[in-house]
Amino acid sequence: MTTKVGILGATGAVGQRLIQLLEPHPDFEIAALTASASSAGETYRDAAKWRVDSPIPASVADSTVRETAPDAVPDDVALVFSSLPSDVGAEVEPAFCEDGYVVSSNSSNARMAEDVPLIIPEVNGDHVGLLEVQRDARGWDGALLKNPNCSTITMVPTLAALDRFGLESVRVSTLQAVSGAGYSGVTSMEIIDNVLPHIGGEEAKMETETTKLLGSFDGSTVETHDVDVQASCNRVPTLDGHLENVWADTTEDVTAEAAAEAMAAMEGADLPSSPERMVRVFEEPDRPQPRLDRMLDSGMAVSAGGIKETSTGIQYDCLAHNTMRGAAGASVLNGELLRSEGYL
Amino acid sequence: MTTKVGILGATGAVGQRLIQLLEPHPDFEIAALTASASSAGETYRDAAKWRVDSPIPASVADSTVRETAPDAVPDDVALVFSSLPSDVGAEVEPAFCEDGYVVSSNSSNARMAEDVPLIIPEVNGDHVGLLEVQRDARGWDGALLKNPNCSTITMVPTLAALDRFGLESVRVSTLQAVSGAGYSGVTSMEIIDNVLPHIGGEEAKMETETTKLLGSFDGSTVETHDVDVQASCNRVPTLDGHLENVWADTTEDVTAEAAAEAMAAMEGADLPSSPERMVRVFEEPDRPQPRLDRMLDSGMAVSAGGIKETSTGIQYDCLAHNTMRGAAGASVLNGELLRSEGYL
Amino acid sequence: MTTKVGILGATGAVGQRLIQLLEPHPDFEIAALTASASSAGETYRDAAKWRVDSPIPASVADSTVRETAPDAVPDDVALVFSSLPSDVGAEVEPAFCEDGYVVSSNSSNARMAEDVPLIIPEVNGDHVGLLEVQRDARGWDGALLKNPNCSTITMVPTLAALDRFGLESVRVSTLQAVSGAGYSGVTSMEIIDNVLPHIGGEEAKMETETTKLLGSFDGSTVETHDVDVQASCNRVPTLDGHLENVWADTTEDVTAEAAAEAMAAMEGADLPSSPERMVRVFEEPDRPQPRLDRMLDSGMAVSAGGIKETSTGIQYDCLAHNTMRGAAGASVLNGELLRSEGYL
Amino acid sequence: MTTKVGILGATGAVGQRLIQLLEPHPDFEIAALTASASSAGETYRDAAKWRVDSPIPASVADSTVRETAPDAVPDDVALVFSSLPSDVGAEVEPAFCEDGYVVSSNSSNARMAEDVPLIIPEVNGDHVGLLEVQRDARGWDGALLKNPNCSTITMVPTLAALDRFGLESVRVSTLQAVSGAGYSGVTSMEIIDNVLPHIGGEEAKMETETTKLLGSFDGSTVETHDVDVQASCNRVPTLDGHLENVWADTTEDVTAEAAAEAMAAMEGADLPSSPERMVRVFEEPDRPQPRLDRMLDSGMAVSAGGIKETSTGIQYDCLAHNTMRGAAGASVLNGELLRSEGYL
Known part of the structure; x- marks a missing residue:
């Protein structure tokens, strides 16, 4: 039996990816699409400027866009995916939770809130238990679960693998690819023949979210990991796929081989959208590359390569598709976790 | 009185930049252009596929290209600039030195040789004294002086500024921009909508050359600096200008302000092509950017920005024009140093 | 029963696309891969620098590359696909035909030869009958059939549709996209932030091949069409997909609606790789676009849009994927035609 | 004696180019900068996001931005350059003219109005006399003069040269380059690895403006030329420089040589910003190219190449820098014409 789902902020770049992933999904059925009040009442085809490189699904094209409000969404919708601007999300998501909806959210608000689980299922799926604490504390019938920022997701699975060596x-x-900033986030005049060495707020997200994702959940709280993360974020002229150069220093000595093995040993989660192995490890020194490797495992892979020992730890590159594994796919995967764990 | 100069490997990408810089130079006069034997005898216009964005100088266009050999170059040429493939340079440059020519070379061969000075005039101009040792050891009338790799030059001036805090x-x-690989080094199919996470040999160059440039010269040998450099090199879809994200850990605590002041305090060398200040420090968090800032100080600036304190040191970005400050301009500047110090 | 096929020039850009298309093909089975003598004996994985964005098929990766010569290919191979440099093709293809192989070739040699059919199955599939004339004239057991140049293929289906109005x-x-020049054909320094307004020989190909494709076959010769084609060819910074602006002047008056209907009415061929409709007609004025529309119908569509009446005829845009419909896919489709028509 | 000038819409992309050109201008002195009401009162540095690749002039950076209204501009300003959105220009420009200001405008409003001269000085500078008619008709002390659209300017000088052969x-x-759409006009997600085959309104501008520019002025009205122009406009991933493929059919037979000579014979205007020759003619078949040739004559050249005879006329390519010769430079040049002809 499929679960009826809604998409909050369905017309944006991540919203379109959510539709692309949910329309053929075996377990979910799209039953409500919302956007800002000005688009409410339009067909989805008219409200969205469809930009994904597969055609707009026929079943979605003619459905009517609703306002982003709990009473605009049918009651038989059990789960909503949220990809709202963070200020809107901060206001609207709790309202949906109060009204009984379970929210799998990609929006950046509340990711670090103490009673909100921040989850990559293959890394810290057990943190989903924090929802009990949340429901108790907030008196919600619904629940709010977050996935991390795209640049954080790209890196954390490999760090989780290295943590057995004492990640310090x-x-x-x-x-980072331009699609990470949304459809109009980076102008062509900014980025052709150029690099932007700063992405507002991105470095802080990577530095804090990582400590929560790698933290441990004891049944009542998430104890953050004390790893010291120093991030430097750049926008480059690629469409999709964040590539990251990582130096991970560890308390134990690690060889490149041991690091590669640890990454390759990370298992997928037993969920429809999770790949069989969490991390694809390349031996070729010039891989992974964004254009060639971002769509591995239908865009849900994290890949790594260029693994080398340094005097203090391990150095490597990692890559993930920022709007698939890093955003829409991350939310869908968390939705699958919520369904599998009985939260719907 | 001007000095007559030659250019070895004059038809390549760096050779063309050398012509662009030397043709209007106040102290140098181009008197010989060499290329591979197959081009010898052709006019420069025919031999070179001129690709610089200023027109080919008329005085150069019709001059005849010579073979890259000491006896093909007039005797009144005192200084030659070399931008040869490293295997060719390794063979040809010593022959020129033996024949009495002073060689300012951008080629990567012999950069780490003990008696070959590797110089950025504003950083370690005093290492030029190593040429005495070289002449004694090799019995040359000429001399061989090197500038570092473009990616090394971009970073080292800022590291030199931070060394007062105990660079560890x-x-x-x-x-890195595609021009760093030469005119045909990166194909369009490799780099459009993509990043290449590996540049063969580049990381090792940055890691070793830095220790020599920051080393101290005691009159007979260069003692290398013991800084531990870990580099990760990427090619991105920009034409010119290498941007670098740096983490510099120091023994002393440093504030962002102190780091910025130290960089801004680096003086230019008293040479025609050296900028007044070695490092341009930006306060805007999204600068320097390759396209907007690579031509500062006629392409001879190194710029820095995004300076922040970390728990262990300083984090920042730096930028230089890779074929100007990082290659052709670096060689010209070293030629000016050789002239100024009386080695011609 | 499947037909065993070979690929001549299997390591190049079009060769890789041929493998991508033929490996899962219902009717063909890859039985021989050839390359230049220097690669013969290597595994395909080593000989080819695989660059297609789907992984190299396992069955192909470990097969041994053969020399490009008739006696290096097994006798039970009935059909070979050729994607050789034209000078090599001119020499090698006739040798294969003499030896009894049927050759579906994308190479540009011999396309305009009187007894060599040049075919787009949906446009002039009946020209395949010219092979009888060819076999008689040349005494071949094999046969040689060509597909046109990628830029010609993009345009001709729409022109064929308009010919009912008297194409003059x-x-x-x-x-045109950079992949049309092969993997190393366009350097990044040539094309980033630039357009190349000239592609050697391309304009002549469009001007002559079109007259043959639109010509009529009377059982013995192809009478060329007398349409006057004037082409201006540009290379732009796109990876795949040739977009073309066309002005077609006709003897009869044509409305935009009639032109669109004529294009939309063009049927696909009854062959596995042919799309249901030959031409996809867009109503949106800003479509087709290379990145969004090149993969329609698995890359085998020709699409058209922006159709307008002028004072003298019809003006419109058309698009096709240059290495799929315009090269590898075109050869495969012609191979399907040869199989279907009993030439194997 | 210099003329005090104002810039309406000084913070936009063309406004910044106007500052870059006017700040060092020998005859003009910037005395007023205006922007929308929300920016009025700010320093120019704060109001504009300076994006030109030369630093913001110090004299301009700290000046206060004014509202775009006649009474906000000092009375001793004789000439204002306007680069406003066309709807704003349609309202504001006549108000300035009524108030006695002479307006050299790049905005697209009123370009085809009967009593408004539309001018490229080297092509139809004599049309400036239409200002007498305009002042009589409108009772203005000021005057309104327009330059054409960037894509029109690129082509018309070459067409003017060919008109001696009977342009039909x-x-x-x-x-077209992305800068033609303004700083935020084209998003990176629209244009990386893509072409947009439609630019709203652009084709109509080229088709009508050309007939006015090539028309003849008899002292009271401009008789438009009856040339039939059919334009197809595309946006490509270049920063600056519009390249155009032109087919010009003429009543007389023309050889490629005669066409090239006619273009090369076009003289510059005797004005500070006009190049010595109006059209640079390239003999190399692969030139002009946007990146290599857009800055010829300080960005004020129109260049042409690839000139060939067809069965019906002449085919060629032409290029101009769209924000220099095609916008800001065009307005400055018209300002110089107004000054030289005594209209200030």
């Missing part, structure tokens, strides 16, 4: 500190330099 | 270790991630 | 003259301006 | 019809396909 991380330096990470990102080469 | 450096992690650097580079976002 | 065509002006066409092309915006 | 023109087909033109444009490959």
